[in-house]
Amino acid sequence: MAIKRPQGTQDILPRQTALWQYVEEKIRSLCRRCGYEEIRTPILEATELFQRGVGMETDIVNKEMFTFRDKGDRSLTLRPEGTAAVARAYAEHKLYGQTPPWKLYYLGPMFRYEKPQAGRFHQFHQFGLEALGTADPLADAEAIWLAWTLGAELGLRGLALQLNSVGCPLCREKHRAALTAFLAPQSADLCPDCLVRLDRNPLRVLDCKNENCRARTAGAPALPDYLCPECREHFAAVRSYLDELRLPYQLNERLVRGLDYYRKTAFEILAPGLGAQNAICGGGRYDGLVEEIGGPPTPGVGFALGLERLLGALAEQNTTPSLTEPPCYVLAALGPEARRWSAGLAAELRAAGFVVLMDLEGRSLKSQLKFADRRRAAFTLICGEDELARGNVLARDMRTGEQREIPRADLLREMENSISKERRVKSKE
Ligand SMILES: [Zn+2]
Ligand SMILES: [Zn+2]
CATH class of the missing domain: 3.40.50.800 (Anticodon-binding domain)
Incomplete structure (x- = not known):
């Protein structure tokens, strides 16, 4: 019997690779213009990196990783995302000892064991970037501008930018108390996942896609109302930069990134017509990440953008460019x-x-x-x-x-x- 490609993977054939190269070249050009340099990290990493750098409580680490033992009985994982590895390389090579900030981008395959469905693959591709060593709100705005402008330069219409601030541990502690008090009386109506979240990390209940959970959390205490003065000031500065850059955004209080090392800015860019998978890009600030994986305290901001989804949005809008080849x-x-x-x-x-x-x-x-x-x-x-x-x-x-x-x-x-x-x-x- 003829051998077929593994489930959840795809071959990108010559006509399509021309389009991929076109998009990748746009990405590289935009990164160059904004002072981001490419970093290439291994596709394999120690499993512990993702347990600590992505979080034990996330679906990614709990259910979706391709993990195996090598012949030396070390647990290795095919990278499910890019940020943890960039932070690892930053700490491992002591880049913090040199002049900050480090503005790095990556482009390549990621692996997640998800039920194969439209727009989801076991092997998919991401473009992402990280600005490490800067707490400046301008770095947040610059990253958002870059992601937005990539879509615009590719001719995508109808993009929507959603913005929130998840504050710092200080803000979240106050918010957590209020949120738990709000949710506890209706815990019987929450989905099983949310029951666990309510106990461990109630913020993530706001993120649940379950209709019933969403109805229960309407009117729940919103994080932006609990921001400490420093976080409030940072959020205001990011917004005023976005205004100056003429990026229209919508505030979305449900946009949360539940892990402890996420701070302040959270954002997503949505493309119309992609159904439930309509976020092409998500990111934010993660000032606690480098420390989490054993480096010195380092502020950082970044995002990841799904290339399959980006190409899907282009195809959906018929904005696939006509590529001119040399004679x-x-x-x-x-x-x-x-x-x-x-x-x-x-x-x-x-x-x-x-x-x-x-x-x-x-x-x-x-x-x-x-x-x-x-x-x-x-x-x-x-x-x-x-x-x-x-x-x-x-x-x-x-x-x-x-x-x-x-x-x-x-x-x-x-x-x-x-x-x-x-x-x-x-x-x-
Ligand atoms: Zn705060
Ligand atoms: Zn739920």
Whole structure:
């Protein structure tokens, strides 16, 4: 029986990879413009990193990790997210000893064992960034601006930015007391998950997707009403930066990130038309994370953005860009002698930067021309025995059908001229 790809994974085939590369290039360009540098961490990490850095109480760590023991009986996990590893690398390489802040981004596959469904995969891809070593609210606004602008530059319409502040442990303690007092009398009506949350981390009850739980928590004490002066000031500063950057946002008191190391800013960017999976990006400030995994106290802010969801939103809105490829040349050789000679010519032209394709199946001239048409070649360079004897190639313009012989010695220059002419015409259009 033929072997199939593992459940929950996907092959990204050539037509699609062009789109992925386009999006990735946009990401890299935007990060460069904002002073973020790329970091690449391993796909495998010690399981403990995620237990401490993502949290034992989260679904990710409880139910969704690909964890196994290696031959040395160490527990390893395929990374389910990117932030913990960036924080680990930051602490491990003592980057804090150098001038802060560190503005880092990553791009790559993540792994979660979830029930496969539309928009969810066991292996999926994230773009994320982290600004480490800064508590400045401008860093929060800058990160949000970057995520928003990526969507805008890709042509996504109808994006919505939701914003909240989850305060600091001080604010949360006061809020927790009020929230527990509010929820306790109706605990019998909460879902089983929320019953556990009520005991361990009642803030996360606000986050429950269960309709009944949502109804029960309508009118529950809202965290922003319990912010301490410092957190209130930070929140106000983030909002005033967002106003200055002309980013429209909605305040959402239910937007919580329940873990202890999350502080202050929490945000999500939603795209229309993705159903229940409509958040393409989520992030916030996590001033306690680096310390949690054994580094020095370090403020930080960042986000993660799902590339499958981003591409899904683009497809949904029909905003998939038409990708222009550089003009391509087909080198059609006839006969073994001409073929050998053409192989050398193809190498020369490729080294000079041209896209040159040659037939690899010994096809007739007619089918090589058909192949050139299919590949939308600008020119077919024909080399038969006669042309070879004269040291020329016959260049056929695939749009007009016009043909003319060009000495091999002049070919490169002619091609460079015709390309720059084409560029001039294009830029005039
Ligand atoms: Zn506070
Ligand atoms: Zn619930």
